[in-house]
Amino acid sequence: MTAGWVIAIVLAIGAVAWFFAVNRAHLQLKSVRGAGGQPMHSLPGYHGWLAFLSATLPALFVYVALSWGGLTLTENHIASGIAPTITQPAERGLAVGIVHQVMAALDSLALDVPPATYADLKLAAAAKNLLLPDTGTDDMLPLALEASKTAATTRLLAAIAAIALSALGAVVAIARIRPRLRARNQVEAVIFTALIGASVVAVLTTVGIVLSMLGETLRFFSSVDPFSFFFGTVWDPRFAAAGSSGDQGQFGLIPLLAGTLYIAFVALLVAVPVGLMAAIYMGEYASARTRQTVKPLLELLAGIPTIVYGIFAMVTLGPFLRDLSAALAGGEPFIQAQSVFTAGLVMGIMLIPVVSSLSDDVITAVPRAMRDGSLALGATRSETVSRVILPAALPGIVGAILLTASRAIGETMIVVLAAGVAARLSLNPFEAMTTITVKIVNQLTGDLEFNSPQTLVAFALGLTLFALTLGMNVYALYVVRKYREQYE
């Protein structure tokens, strides 16, 4: 019986329980009313939902637990059955994989008499377009049969237990219905727990991010020295060819970090002045009508997916700048098609609305009285902005810029398409540099082998990126919050 069927049956039992419970509660309600006794504590609907919950929740929980237990049992069975002559952990893992494939093949062939040798099975499976590896051995056949049996038995047990528990829960819940039963409170308690559980998911996500990356990063650091990762100036993660020597290349973070920060810096050079001036103009000068039309248009820039910016940079702007620089220099272009400048410029355009809406919030939080006071003393508007509003809003603006910078550092698609893949240290903004995010994508696309430092380094890079942006975000949010409280 498949999991889908078991769940469907349990839910069906729950629905039936709901129906009977509601009916029973209605009957009780009527009789209580006729007798003039104590009124029902809860509405019939709540009794119904209580019956539904008690028919489904424990059953599903037990089903998941038992199925999981069954799976572990099967795995243990297989692991202990693998020939003890195989000692290497990697080879044992491979053998376990083959046993699983044999189990699947036996399942889908559904033969009455299982084949005698592995070679027979391989032939029979090949006739059905199922390819089995050559390295299987004959002793895997009985093992696979045994394991299949264990798996089937535990599955059946789990299904029976779940359905029985479901029926039991339904009967008990219906039998418990009394006028004084506080069904509503019990249902609400379950909902309340679910609400708390939902908000814990956010915490779990963070924990998941940190733990998963930390685990892989530690594995990476077991083969590469952390010092040479964080302070190395050469990035050259040779993809080790099969059977090559232990040479695994160098994983220096510094060139990637430099590229990331350089591109983010160029992006901020574009985004901060333009975004800030746009916010100031919108807040202090523009008429309500202009604001109403221009603001959504600018925010459109923020709604465009980053891949579109990336392709604009790669297909249109990059070649254009290269040709332009070639024309200016008369021959050799001094701007590469993929360069820090191109990537930074396009990223800056993307960040304009981010800066402008964040600083718009900050500027409007400056109290009206400060602005009016300055204007009443005879200052012009620009003087009010530059000598009163901006100084007052400075902490908030710094926070906004930090938040923007963390966006710039974590941005991926623009740099993947426009910044290049060459990891080098250079100060020339017209040459290609690469970033942390580009290297994460490079190391993890394509065929993966999950134990090599070449792929694990991506997690170390990811953790670095996460720590970097987390620090900036926490500090920026703290600054902005502090600043808001100052004027409240």
Add this chain to the structure above:
Amino acid sequence: MTDTVLAAPVAATPKGPRKRDFGLKRRHAAERRFRLFGLAAIAIGLGFLALLLGSVVLKGYTAFVQTSVTFPIAFDPAIIDKDNKRASDPKVLVAANYPVVARNGLAAVLGVDVKDKKAMKELGNFLSDSSRVPLRDFVTANPAVIGQTRDFTLLLSADLDSASKGQIDLGVPEAKRKVSDRQLAWLKTLRDKGMISTPFNWGLLTFGASSRPEAAGLGVALIGSFIMMVVVLVCALPLGVAASIYLEEFARKTRFTDFIEVNINNLAAVPSIVYGLLGLSVFINVLGLPRSAPIVGGLVLSLMTLPTIIIATRAALRSVPPSIRAAALGIGASRMQMVFDHVLPLATPGILTGTIIGLARALGETAPLLLIGMVAFVSDYPTNPFEPATAMPVQIYMWANEAERAFVERSSGAIIVLMIMLLLMNLVAIVLRRRFERRW
């Protein structure tokens, strides 16, 4: 004393009281300059917006039509079924050499000698390699057509399509071009005969992946994206709403709720690629879900969208005035009844608006999907969420990385499709907000 000091300069200038110099001229000039800077900033922003959209549309609008040619094809039994075995072995019809059938038909129209091998090769490159499929399907469905001649519409190859759209620089010497002068002459002949047509390119929206640009389409990517959006809606919306209800309506301010709050704010700012790493190590390595599957993409995007939905929902819940809550509690509702029967319905438009905006962001997200293996060559439609698929932005990325010009055109065309979908979603959000928003 001060009087005399002040009076002295007045007496010295008999023309009248001299204006004191406040530097007004300078200051007003500065004011005008400042204002100009502001206008310039807005102009720069809007200019880039126009440039971006303009370049995408200019590069991509031609992808929506595809050049085809309609000509009579003789279904020659000597080519399709040489040994006349189709009655006993239907596989002959599937394996037959249909490109040659099509090529010969075209040769007859253009008066090319079938013996001229070089010309026939160029003629073979004239038509799309994908022509085999419609011809095969047609013949296997109606074997009676063998030996007859029918008018058939086939796609031109991508190079000829580009030439027909005028995108190939004819100034380049013939040897360096992908299109020969002879092919161009044929194109002109066919056009003069009225056999060339440029219908709307439905293939762009329906085909799967292909190594031939003219046969590549967004079909698989559209389905993949759709499945992912459904997964996001099913996972992120209930979780997000439940979490916001707890935080906004029930939670007392404790260390724990403070921690959750800081957490959510930070999650909203975590780079999207980090979510891809999370998906790779948790969903694929630990839970053993398949790579390239839309279910994994959907789960990753759900986690990414969750903070957006929570922030929007909390704002919507907060905008419901406390008097509603007081009234509900006052007539004897429990807190749970107050929330679910009164506050939540009033907050629904705001929640939906936030959800749609979160979905729109998720639809355009690329980076995390690259890491979980959505960069795959998938030519068949996925039938369930566990089968490999691609997503719209990933398909755009893959096409943009292809060398052939026609793929770049497709990539821009796909961007237009994606942008239209995003625009529609945002319009729905705006309409929802306008229609149902209440001012209390």
